[in-house]
Amino acid sequence: MPETTDWSSETYDFDRAALRAKLRDVPQEPGSAKPQPILTVDNVVRRFGGMTAVEVEHLEVQRGAITALIGPNGAGKTTFFNLITGFDRPSSAKSRFGGGQGPFATWRFQGESLGATSAFRVARTGMVRTFQLTKALSAMTVMDNMLLGAKDQPGEHMLAALARPLWRKREAEIREKATDLLARFKLDTKAKDYAGSLSGGQRKLLEMARALMSDPAMIMLDEPMAGVNPALTQSLLGHIQDLRDQGTSVLFVEHDMHMVRHISDWVVVMAEGRIVAEGPPEHVMQHQAVVDAYLGSHHDQDLGDDSVLDEDFAAAVADEDAERAEEKA
Amino acid sequence: MNFLYTLFQDGGAAIISSTTAAFALAAIGLNVHFGYTGLVNIGQAGFMLLGAYGFAIVVEQGGGILLGVLAGLAAAAVFALILGIPTLRLRGDYLAIVTIAAAEIIRIVGGDQSLAPLTGGVAGIPNAKYSDQFIALSPFPKAGLFTFGPWTYPYSAGNSWWLSLVGWALALLAALVVFLLFRSPWGRAIKGIREDEDAVRSLGKNVFAYKMQSLVLGGVIGALGGIVFVLGASVQPDALGRTTTFLLYTVLLLGGAATVLGPILGSFLYFIFVVWLQDVVAQFVPSTVMNSSQIPQFTYILVGAGLMLLVIFRPQGILGNKKELSFGA
Numbered sequence: 230m231p232e233t234t235d236w237s238s239e240t241y242d243f244d245r246a247a248l249r250a251k252l253r254d255v256p257q258e259p260g261s262a263k264p265q266p267i268l269t270v271d272n273v274v275r276r277f278g279g280m281t282a283v284e285v286e287h288l289e290v291q292r293g294a295i296t297a298l299i300g301p302n303g304a305g306k307t308t309f310f311n312l313i314t315g316f317d318r319p320s321s322a323k324s325r326f327g328g329g330q331g332p333f334a335t336w337r338f339q340g341e342s343l344g345a346t347s348a349f350r351v352a353r354t355g356m357v358r359t360f361q362l363t364k365a366l367s368a369m370t371v372m373d374n375m376l377l378g379a380k381d382q383p384g385e386h387m388l389a390a391l392a393r394p395l396w397r398k399r400e401a402e403i404r405e406k407a408t409d410l411l412a413r414f415k416l417d418t419k420a421k422d423y424a425g426s427l428s429g430g431q432r433k434l435l436e437m438a439r440a441l442m443s444d445p446a447m448i449m450l451d452e453p454m455a456g457v458n459p460a461l462t463q464s465l466l467g468h469i470q471d472l473r474d475q476g477t478s479v480l481f482v483e484h485d486m487h488m489v490r491h492i493s494d495w496v497v498v499m500a501e502g503r504i505v506a507e508g509p510p511e512h513v514m515q516h517q518a519v520v521d522a523y524l525g526s527h528h529d530q531d532l533g534d535d536s537v538l539d540e541d542f543a544a545a546v547a548d549e550d551a552e553r554a555e556e557k558a
Numbered sequence: 559m560n561f562l563y564t565l566f567q568d569g570g571a572a573i574i575s576s577t578t579a580a581f582a583l584a585a586i587g588l589n590v591h592f593g594y595t596g597l598v599n600i601g602q603a604g605f606m607l608l609g610a611y612g613f614a615i616v617v618e619q620g621g622g623i624l625l626g627v628l629a630g631l632a633a634a635a636v637f638a639l640i641l642g643i644p645t646l647r648l649r650g651d652y653l654a655i656v657t658i659a660a661a662e663i664i665r666i667v668g669g670d671q672s673l674a675p676l677t678g679g680v681a682g683i684p685n686a687k688y689s690d691q692f693i694a695l696s697p698f699p700k701a702g703l704f705t706f707g708p709w710t711y712p713y714s715a716g717n718s719w720w721l722s723l724v725g726w727a728l729a730l731l732a733a734l735v736v737f738l739l740f741r742s743p744w745g746r747a748i749k750g751i752r753e754d755e756d757a758v759r760s761l762g763k764n765v766f767a768y769k770m771q772s773l774v775l776g777g778v779i780g781a782l783g784g785i786v787f788v789l790g791a792s793v794q795p796d797a798l799g800r801t802t803t804f805l806l807y808t809v810l811l812l813g814g815a816a817t818v819l820g821p822i823l824g825s826f827l828y829f830i831f832v833v834w835l836q837d838v839v840a841q842f843v844p845s846t847v848m849n850s851s852q853i854p855q856f857t858y859i860l861v862g863a864g865l866m867l868l869v870i871f872r873p874q875g876i877l878g879n880k881k882e883l884s885f886g887a
């Protein structure tokens with residue numbers, strides 16, 4: 230990828246229809262090139278003993294898109310997230326002392342090479358992730374959890390911390406931002422409570438809101454909707470779409486096919502560590518490789534079939550589909 | 559009535575004592591490690607000892623008091639770096655093992671005869687060799703006693719009002735620094751780390767650097783405690799061994815870990831308890847049952863039992879926050 234890529238907002242596809250039009254021309258095959266990849270991954274392999282959990286030869290994630298990463302349990306989605314966010318090291322990583330044989334794992338985010346970057350630096354480059362098993366900081370208040378997510382707080386430096394005037398202003402700014410986000414995630418009444426007192430679904434929400442505190446260029450969500458009630462899911466889906474529309478690329482792992490179908494612009498399917506298919510949500514479910522990957526529990530039905538959906542949610546999806554049709558008309 | 563007066567007098571003496579201040583200081587340092595950051599340091603006595611040696615040796619060799627204090631603190635800081643670099647990336651238990659071993663090494667090397675010209679070997683460095691300049695700094699008369707209520711001590715020399723004043727001033731200063739740091743965003747990040755390092759990493763914070771800063775800060779405060787301790791005693795390696803570290807934990811847990819004033823309150827209570835116990839035994843227990851030389855051992859037994867009861871029935875200590883503890887990881 231050329232070093233001269235423009236990462237400013239001017240090249241961002243704020244118009245979703247335009248983005249989707251672009252993606253329509255992308256070949257529907259594993260590892261296909263995207264017009265503006267924000268993340269490019271090569272040769273990322275992770276083995277646990279003799280078992281290969283992840284083996285991704287090439288993957289590009291389109292900037293400005295909501296990309297879903299799906300696949301059966303144990304496909305390697307979470308491991309893949311861990312690898313590219315620096316929480317785990319690929320088995321194919323280039324050894325620090327030289328030696329070993331290639332191809333070595335490399336990946337670039339917004340043109341920056343991240344191969345040997347520690348997790349916190351990855352987050353600072355603007356790629357922020359959440360965890361499948363939530364990591365709310367239980368003995369801290371919900372508000373403190375949020376404030377910790379902010380960046381550029383000079384008071385996080387030890388010496389500056391001693392002098393409140395140096396960080397008071399920034400603190401007020403991020404507090405306001407946190408209040409806003411909490412309201413959007415329906416957690417505003419919980420701001421003063423310990424995060425440990427939240428329910429499982431609320432913790433998911435808190436984690437997502439917290440990740441957004443730093444205005445990431447790309448947010449990586451590992452099963453964001455697991456355990457969140459359908460009504461709230463609905464509003465969160467809207468929120469994820471807003472995020473995208475305001476300039477955040479989204480990569481998320483999800484098992485709920487209807488959510489995938491509903492909001493994603495592009496779907497990547499993993500099975501047994503490999504990427505087996507890619508494509509727009511309307512088409513990808515019909516790929517033979519995808520059907521094979523899921524074979525067993527779902528092979529007798531269309532993976533995007535609304536009939537598996539609970540009624541409220543189906544109605545909501547239908548409404549929105551209708552709305553969209555209207556808009557187009 | 560007479561006995562109550564004895565209790566009052568001895569209790570007051572325990573509070574005034576510079577040894578109490580020294581333990582409060584070292585416990586404040588340990589609180590930074592264990593209470594706030596969750597670093598299990600079982601070698602705080604080693605930090606005290608390094609402070610004491612650095613100070614006493616430099617002053618004895620004619621380096622002056624300021625240089626002596628700096629040397630003691632610098633020794634502790636370097637010690638923290640050496641211990642931290644290999645262990646702070648690993649699981650918490652490793653730090654515990656390394657600190658207890660390293661503190662023992664300091665104690666044993668300090669007592670080694672081959673270093674006797676510098677350290678005095680097992681006999682240590684007598685107080686007179688390094689305390690002159692400290693006494694010279696005193697604004698009070700250099701000789702003579704001062705009586706306040708039932709308490710009579712020298713103005714400046716030995717276990718003096720001057721030393722107590724300096725010791726407690728330093729303890730309050732350290733408490734102030736801790737207060738300022740832990741209400742700041744820096745302290746927020748540290749508390750987050752205590753709970754879940756990966757969560758904090760995912761938000762772009764350099765967890766290793768934070769833990770290192772905490773280890774150095776707590777160690778330096780511990781070294782300051784060591785300096786105050788030996789100004790009221792002599793430098794003796796065996797006086798600051800494993801037992802000291804366990805007493806510091808008792809002090810900390812008694813007062814309340816992760817509270818600003820907990821270590822000071824804990825230190826008060828611990829030393830008051832010790833003298834009162836001696837008073838009670840001396841008053842009511844016939845010397846045929848227990849003589850005065852057995853009292854210290856008996857005290858340790860009670861302290862051990864007390865520590866167990868404390869952890870079982872009031873794990874948050876006297877000042878601690880029960881809620882924070884119950885939501886903690």
Ligand SMILES: Nc1ncnc2c1ncn2[C@@H]1O[C@H](COP(=O)(O)OP(=O)(O)OP(=O)(O)O)[C@@H](O)[C@H]1O
Nearest residue numbers: 277281282300301302303304305306307308309361
């Ligand atoms: N630390 C580990 N040690 C050994 N094996 C592991 C480890 N982490 C993951 N694996 C294995 O790697 C494979 C991929 O796991 P991963 O958690 O990435 O799956 P996933 O796609 O996220 O699944 P799910 O949808 O259930 O969350 C699994 O077979 C798992 O057993």
Ligand SMILES: [Mg+2]
Nearest residue numbers: 306307308361
């Ligand atoms: Mg997973």
